[in-house]
Amino acid sequence: MSTPGADEGTTASSRRPEGRSGNTFVGDVWVNFKRWNLKAVRNPFVLVVSLVQPIIFLVLFTEVFGNVAGGAVNQGIPGITYETYLVPAIAIQVALAAAITSGVGLVNDIENGMFEKVLVTPMNRTAVFVGKTAAEVFRIAVQIAIIIGLGVVLGAKVVTGAVGVVGIVAVGVLFSLWFVAFSNALAVLTRDQESTIIGANLLQFPLLFLSSAFLPLEALPEWIQAFARVNPVTYGVDAARSLMVDQDVMTVIDVSWFGGTLDGVVPGVAVLVGLDLLLGGVAVSLLSRASSSDVK
Amino acid sequence: MSPPGPESNVQSVPGTERTGPLATESAIDVSGLELVYSDGTAAVQGVDLTVPEGEFFGFLGPNGAGKTTTIKVFATLLSPTSGEVRVNGFDVRSEARKIRESIGYMAQETSIDPELTAEENIRFACEAYGVPRGQRSERVTELLDLVDLADVADKRAEEFSGGMKKRLDAATALVHRPPLVFLDEPTTGLDPKARNRLWDYFRRINDLGTTIFLTTQYLEEADQLCDRLAVILDGRIVAEGSPSDLKREVGGEVLDVELEDGPDAPSRAVTIAREFDAFADASVSETEDGISVTAETVRQHGTDLLVAFRDAGLTVTGFNIRAPTLDDVFLAITGEELDADDTEATR
Structure with a gap:
């Protein structure tokens, strides 16, 4: 981050306190990664809550809509159960729900003074945020793995096997990053826990329902289809679902570069990476402005 | 908990030996410091100040006088609008990182992670300030003793009283044995007993050679602790000297x-x-x-x-x-x- 003096070298000096061995970028990332993981473990409530809602969705949707939706789903992807269809969507939902808490953590840090405290340390500021985000991504990956496991127990099938599971987790992580950035941006702008939670949560359901998450686009009204085409959730779900069923089921972008599953995965991933970079850039510039304060 | 004996842990407490070529330089050297916020508020309007090493220096003024703004410039949290500021011999604009390595800073608002234990808070600070791995455990123990939190080391900070939180906050500012420590209204909002205890720690740190720059709106605090003070009003220093001079x-x-x-x-x-x-x-x-x-x-x-x-x-x-x-x-x-x-x- 472009704060004055944040990244200059740490050459030896006669004023260096004797109790220091110095900081490294990787070391600073690790220190922050550890703190945020510790906080997550201390707050099992947050972990559980961000898993509970997706699990309820997974169980209720498959049980209640399974028979009805199964028909619609089968028209697009023959021989698929609704469980198998739904698991990639719930994986994306987990990523979305967990990413919201990232901004909440930042607001808490600002409120309890840790944000400023960290700014006064010699830690590299970019490393500080990389460490925090890494801890959140780690948590999201674990939660998605749990959801896939639960889905398999309920009868879903990952056609691509273990590689596919890793792939779906990776897609979920890529998907989560833009929302992590978004919730941090909200946090810096509002500096208020409730506004951050409400702001991010309000978006969660429209994003999920106005996408290919729960039903194939063809089964949805025109206006929803139109929205779904520009909705990041559609890209994340379609990429994850392609991996799940080992077919190109990307509904929005039609390519045939690889001739198979990757035609469904690569375009979705490309869109997500672009979105991550865009919103990541916005969040980084907001954070950097917040770090270097409001001075002429 | 009883107040600590004056001699407890004194040898191992954060302190510094100032030897070497720069030993006679000032800890803080400021000329013509001005700071204007982006909304046009001129919070600091031309401050000149020199604090020699080892001094217990007080910055006394009412709310809104510019104390916190000034201390934040010294701690590299704010960039000065104009003026020369050197802290521990380093320029605040071009050598911010070196300043951060060589100062301790205790903000006006208590700044600790309430979800972590006392020990974890200090350990995090050790890691953040690059205290060598082999020395961390010893440093954590030493500081928990210094601020009398050893018996609650494994309790989460959110369970602490205001005074205990302040003491923990103070401990985290000392992990790297900085030669210069900034304390921004460290006792505001504390009861007299808790205040006296903190004063004790600050005196002890100063006795070991650490320069202390303290802001306060309590005249008694300045009188009790400081070798020298400056009175700041509307962003300007209006008087300076030892308490008895003033x-x-x-x-x-x-x-x-x-x-x-x-x-x-x-x-x-x-x-x-x-x-x-x-x-x-x-x-x-x-x-x-x-x-x-x-x-x-x-x-x-x-x-x-x-x-x-x-x-x-x-x-x-x-x-x-x-x-x-x-x-x-x-x-x-x-x-x-x-x-x-x-x-x-x-x-």
């Missing part, structure tokens, strides 16, 4: 007179005292229950003033002659700001 500048001794309640008794008394020839150079002000007169001559002419009050029909219920306190200094200085012809108080 008291001397008030000029003479203070006569406090208590008056019986009556329609504008204090204001009538002020008028009488100001017209009194012997107190032509005195500084006269209303107090809660009477007036106070500061002058070289209060011992010789105090009784005459009391007689004059009686003649004017005012009932004196008590009086007292005392040495000036920093409160008087402050009153004299702020009084001068408001009332330009009262020149006696601040030279």
Whole structure:
């Protein structure tokens, strides 16, 4: 981050306190990664809550809509159960729900003074945020793995096997990053826990329902289809679902570069990476402005 | 918990040895510091200041005087609008990272992670400040002892009282044994007992050679702790010196007179005292229950003033002659700001 003096070298000096061995970028990332993981473990409530809602969705949707939706789903992807269809969507939902808490953590840090405290340390500021985000991504990956496991127990099938599971987790992580950035941006702008939670949560359901998450686009009204085409959730779900069923089921972008599953995965991933970079850039510039304060 | 014995852990407490070529330089060197916020507020308007190494320096002023803004510039949290600022010999603009490595900073608002234990908070600070791995455990133990939190080391900080949180916060600012520590109103909002305890720690750290820069709005705190102080008002330093220097500048001794309640008794008394020839150079002000007169001559002419009050029909219920306190200094200085012809108080 472009704060004055944040990244200059740490050459030896006669004023260096004797109790220091110095900081490294990787070391600073690790220190922050550890703190945020510790906080997550201390707050099992947050972990559980961000898993509970997706699990309820997974169980209720498959049980209640399974028979009805199964028909619609089968028209697009023959021989698929609704469980198998739904698991990639719930994986994306987990990523979305967990990413919201990232901004909440930042607001808490600002409120309890840790944000400023960290700014006064010699830690590299970019490393500080990389460490925090890494801890959140780690948590999201674990939660998605749990959801896939639960889905398999309920009868879903990952056609691509273990590689596919890793792939779906990776897609979920890529998907989560833009929302992590978004919730941090909200946090810096509002500096208020409730506004951050409400702001991010309000978006969660429209994003999920106005996408290919729960039903194939063809089964949805025109206006929803139109929205779904520009909705990041559609890209994340379609990429994850392609991996799940080992077919190109990307509904929005039609390519045939690889001739198979990757035609469904690569375009979705490309869109997500672009979105991550865009919103990541916005969040980084907001954070950097917040770090270097409001001075002429 | 009982207050710590004065000798506990003294040898192992954060401190520094200042040897080497720069040993005689100042810890803080400031000239012409100005800071204007983006909304146009000029929070600091031309501060010049030098704090030698090892000094316990106090920055005294009311809310909004510019204390926190100044300390944040020193701690590299704010960039100065203009002026030269060197902290531990490093320039705040181009060598911020070196300053961060060599200072401890305790913000006005208690800054700790409530979800972590006392020990984890200190350990995080050790890692953040690059304390060598092999020394961390020892440093954590040492600091928990210093601030008397060893018996609650494994409790989460959110369970602590305000005073305990402040002590933990102070400990985290010392993990890297910085030669210079900034304390921004460290005892605001604490009860007298907790305040006294913190004062004890600060004195101990300073005794070991650490330079301390403290801001406060408590005159008593400045008087108790500081070798030297600067009084800041509206972003400018209006007086500077040791507490006794400043008291001397008030000029003479203070006569406090208590008056019986009556329609504008204090204001009538002020008028009488100001017209009194012997107190032509005195500084006269209303107090809660009477007036106070500061002058070289209060011992010789105090009784005459009391007689004059009686003649004017005012009932004196008590009086007292005392040495000036920093409160008087402050009153004299702020009084001068408001009332330009009262020149006696601040030279």
